[in-house]
Amino acid sequence: MSNIRILSALTLIALIVGQWFIWAYAPLEETMGLVQKIFYIHMPLAWWALVSFFVVFAASIRHLMTRSAGSDILAGAAAEIGVLLSGLALVSGSIWGRAAWNVWWTWDPRLTTTLIMWFVYAGYLVLRGSSAGGGMGGERRAMVSAVLGVVAFLDVPLVFYSARIWRSVHPAVLASQGGGLEPEMWHTVLVNLAAFGLLWLTLLWARYSLGRAEERAQALLLHGSPDAQGGQAGQGGQA
Amino acid sequence: MLRRAGFIAAKDLRLSVGGGQGLVQAMLLGLLLIFLFSLSRPTGELVSGQAAGAIFWLASAFGLVLVFNDLFSLEEGQGCRLGLLSSPVPEHAVWLGKGLAGFALLVISQAVFLPAAAVFLGQDIQGSWGVLILALIGVDWGLAALGALLGALAQGQGARESLFSVILFPLLLPVLLGGIRIFAGVFSGDAASDQGLWAGIIVAFDAVFTAAGAFLFPFLYTGEE
Amino acid sequence: MGARADSQNPPPVRADLRADIRADIRADIRRVGKFFGSRLVLREVSAQVHAGEALLVVGGNGAGKTTLLKIMAGLCRPTAGEIDLRVAPEDCAYLGHATFLYPRLSAAANLTFWARMYGQTPAREELEAVLSRVGLARVIDEPAGTFSRGMAQRLNLARVFLIKPQLVFLDEPGTGLDPASQELLRREIENLKKAGAGVVWVSHHLTADLPHAESVLFLKDAGAAYFGPASGFDGGDLTC
Numbered sequence: 001m002s003n004i005r006i007l008s009a010l011t012l013i014a015l016i017v018g019q020w021f022i023w024a025y026a027p028l029e030e031t032m033g034l035v036q037k038i039f040y041i042h043m044p045l046a047w048w049a050l051v052s053f054f055v056v057f058a059a060s061i062r063h064l065m066t067r068s069a070g071s072d073i074l075a076g077a078a079a080e081i082g083v084l085l086s087g088l089a090l091v092s093g094s095i096w097g098r099a100a101w102n103v104w105w106t107w108d109p110r111l112t113t114t115l116i117m118w119f120v121y122a123g124y125l126v127l128r129g130s131s132a133g134g135g136m137g138g139e140r141r142a143m144v145s146a147v148l149g150v151v152a153f154l155d156v157p158l159v160f161y162s163a164r165i166w167r168s169v170h171p172a173v174l175a176s177q178g179g180g181l182e183p184e185m186w187h188t189v190l191v192n193l194a195a196f197g198l199l200w201l202t203l204l205w206a207r208y209s210l211g212r213a214e215e216r217a218q219a220l221l222l223h224g225s226p227d228a229q230g231g232q233a234g235q236g237g238q239a
Numbered sequence: 240m241l242r243r244a245g246f247i248a249a250k251d252l253r254l255s256v257g258g259g260q261g262l263v264q265a266m267l268l269g270l271l272l273i274f275l276f277s278l279s280r281p282t283g284e285l286v287s288g289q290a291a292g293a294i295f296w297l298a299s300a301f302g303l304v305l306v307f308n309d310l311f312s313l314e315e316g317q318g319c320r321l322g323l324l325s326s327p328v329p330e331h332a333v334w335l336g337k338g339l340a341g342f343a344l345l346v347i348s349q350a351v352f353l354p355a356a357a358v359f360l361g362q363d364i365q366g367s368w369g370v371l372i373l374a375l376i377g378v379d380w381g382l383a384a385l386g387a388l389l390g391a392l393a394q395g396q397g398a399r400e401s402l403f404s405v406i407l408f409p410l411l412l413p414v415l416l417g418g419i420r421i422f423a424g425v426f427s428g429d430a431a432s433d434q435g436l437w438a439g440i441i442v443a444f445d446a447v448f449t450a451a452g453a454f455l456f457p458f459l460y461t462g463e464e
Numbered sequence: 465m466g467a468r469a470d471s472q473n474p475p476p477v478r479a480d481l482r483a484d485i486r487a488d489i490r491a492d493i494r495r496v497g498k499f500f501g502s503r504l505v506l507r508e509v510s511a512q513v514h515a516g517e518a519l520l521v522v523g524g525n526g527a528g529k530t531t532l533l534k535i536m537a538g539l540c541r542p543t544a545g546e547i548d549l550r551v552a553p554e555d556c557a558y559l560g561h562a563t564f565l566y567p568r569l570s571a572a573a574n575l576t577f578w579a580r581m582y583g584q585t586p587a588r589e590e591l592e593a594v595l596s597r598v599g600l601a602r603v604i605d606e607p608a609g610t611f612s613r614g615m616a617q618r619l620n621l622a623r624v625f626l627i628k629p630q631l632v633f634l635d636e637p638g639t640g641l642d643p644a645s646q647e648l649l650r651r652e653i654e655n656l657k658k659a660g661a662g663v664v665w666v667s668h669h670l671t672a673d674l675p676h677a678e679s680v681l682f683l684k685d686a687g688a689a690y691f692g693p694a695s696g697f698d699g700g701d702l703t704c
Contacts, residue, residue: 064458067541119409123402127392130402139500140463144392147455148406151388154447155410158440162413165436166420219503246580254568317616318562325537325633326581327553462539 004205011198018188018195026188035099038092040188044196045089046114051200052082053117053153056124060149063142072142073211074204075149076128079121081203086118112163113156120152240332247328247336248343251310255344261309266348268305269298270355277359291360292422296378296415298352299345303382304404306344307390310337324462334456338387345379365428370421377441378418381448385410388452391459414444488515489550490631490662491536496545498531505531507687508545513631514678518653518663520694522670523683529666530635532683536664537633549631551662554582557629561639563616564623567609571600571619574608578623586626594622598648614645621652632656634665650676670699 022040029036059075062068093111094104105111128145181189255262276294280286286294314320323333356362364371389407417437424430431437491513498506506528513519521529535542536549537558549556565574572591579586595601598618603611608619617637624632634653638646653676657663667673674680680697682690690697 064455116409116412120406123406123409127402127406140461143458143461143463147459148389150455151385151410151448151451154451155413158413158444158447162416162437162440165433165440166416243581243583246577250566250569250577254566258568313566316567317565318560319564319566321539321558321560321562322564322578323581324539325556325558326578327556327583328581462534462537 004202004209007198007202007205011195011202014195014198018192021188021191026185027182029185032100035096038096038099040192041196042089042092042096043189044193045085045092046110047193048196048200049082049086049089049114049117050156052078052085052204053121053156055204056082056121056149057153060146060153063146064150067143069142069215070212072146073215074208075145077204077207077211079124079128079149080207081200083118083121083125085200086114086121089114090118107163107167109160109164109167112166113160116159116163117152117156120155124148124152240329241335243328244332244335244339247323247333248339251313251336251340252343254313255306255309255340256347261306262344262348264309265302265305265344266351269302269348269352272298272301273352273355273359280360286360286362287423288362288426289419289423291356291362291426292419294360295349295352295356295422296418299349299379299382299418300408300411300415301404302348302352303341303345303386304407306341306348307337307386308393308403310341310344310387311390311393320460321462324460330457330460331453333460334387334391334452337390338383338452341386341390342379342383345383346375349375349379362426363428364425366425366430370430370434371425374418374421374425374438374441377438377445378414381414381441381444382411384445384448384452388448388456388459391456413440417441417444489513490515491550491664492548493532493536494546494548496532496535496542496547498528498535498540499543504686506535506542506683509681509683509688510545511679511681511688511691513662513664515630515660515662516657517678518657518665518676519679519681520670520673520677521664521666521681521683522668523689527683528686529683532681533633533635533664533666551630555627555630556633557624557627557631558633558635559620559624559637560633560635561637563608563620565608565611565616565619568607570605570607571595571611571622572604574619575623575626579626582627584626590626594625595619597625598622598652613640614642617641618645618648621649624656625652628659629656629661632661632663634663634667636666636668638667638669646672 018040022037026037026040028034055078056075059071059078062071063075090111093108093114097106097108097111098104124145127148128141273294276290276297277286314323324330357364385407389403389410392406393403417440420431420437421434424434489512493512494510496506496509497504505526509528509532511519521532523529531540534540536547537556538547538553539558564578566577569577572588572595575591575594576586592601592604595604598621600615600618600622603615608616611619617640621637632653638649641649650673653663653665665673665677674694674697677694679692680690680694681688682697
């Protein structure tokens, strides 16, 4: 209980430090000016979104192997955070694109991959939320989600690679975005990467604990009253 | 296992071609899409090969959803899924059988879409027929492998077709892009320089999702409601 | 799997629930437990089915009868415990209220398809023989979709004959049948037993079906409240 408070406090401090790095430490980029600072937020968002999707993948495999409820909850938590972060990364990337290349959208392979993954994992969340798996305590829903969690991540490299080839046909709007970063800029990137990593961990932990609590509450609700389920529920209540 | 997969595919084809809803629906929807997109062509102007390729594969993707929804719904009406699962047939044979049947139905419907693209979108096969057919087989393979896996989502009472397409379409993107690029080259006559790369992506997609389908299908296709 | 069961820590199974160990066991289930999510539907259920005998599984709605049968037939996995089937998968048949029929295929085509799934290729005469056994020889080439509920379930029964099973799982097969078809069903279950098959029979009609069973498993509150010879079963407090 207190662990998560400590972690949240650390996260808050790290985010404040990250902001200080962005606004006070990193030099102003010459051609783009203030807008370039989006990069320090955009990049960690996209990065941790990808990590979230990897966690979904790993937890899904674990669920397929062990059928443990915990890995299903973890996969769901990571997917939610991944969709949130990649959504924010898309918005920030789009603003960046508008400022840098004068278009809201471009077939940049990274941006395109992020968008496709956002679609895929948004569909994943819809599946988790729907009754597609049928009732029965969602055991089938967990299994279906796990299969999709694996399939979706297998698609990531293919999507990225195909988006890259696709772009090479259309002339790129701008060749590369992160080419000549000054050392101070790199420091800022790394600090913010770490700060957002802490934020990511906090969110994941909080969402996972919440999922666990939900599961326990459901268990109590379903066979909580001792007279309904004989001796079994007495034990269940203590668990 | 191959024999039994063949029996399942043969049964599915017989039910789908002989009075089935899925194939006819898939063909009609695809034709309708191709026709509707032809409206976006200004009078007197040509549709680019790439646009035609994109429309063709979009029609195929929508057809795929209908085909596989239909294939998997065959087992739902009278509980035949439980019959298959309680029989000694391995689940992989079901996946393979459904995949083969879906592949065949997809090719049949594309035999209609291709002339339709020529008529409504004013396309000609100026490139090589061999490339076209190879690309068609390669892309359809990938579509069928993933369709046969995720089509099992449609089992049970709560599943909806719309959800299936929302999940399937973004996953199909790499192989669809490959199909579009190669078809663009075949339609316009000047083969894209990156044709080899796209062929590589299509083959990689087929390999990854054939393996994933074979491995993951038994987890999806179960007796749990 | 084990961890889940342990965390719920079920009470010890009642000592009187195990029957004598005999040699002709067709299926042996040991301390099977099942959760749907966090809901316990089966707890520590043990039972045996013997060759040529029927095990009647009874209990109120939601007592876990169908779940137990599905677990035994391999249609879903138990959360805990073991299922030991002493027959090959080719020799198991499942007969539920669902008819397992493709409405647009003819009776003969339906039977042929299912026989092929069991690795058999039946001749036309064989199909005619099993169909006349259930009184459907006249409609062998009619699509199954035109059949009444009773005819469809008879065709389903013919499918089971074709498999020549050594272990049969019945999930209330008599639901929705007219008295004549129900009588046919009970008679044929006796015939399957005479042919050496072990039968697991989930039933709602205790009084009518009990005379055809050798042993009874009574499920109550997700656990086994009685397992033993049919003659010793007093009907529990079963009201349905």
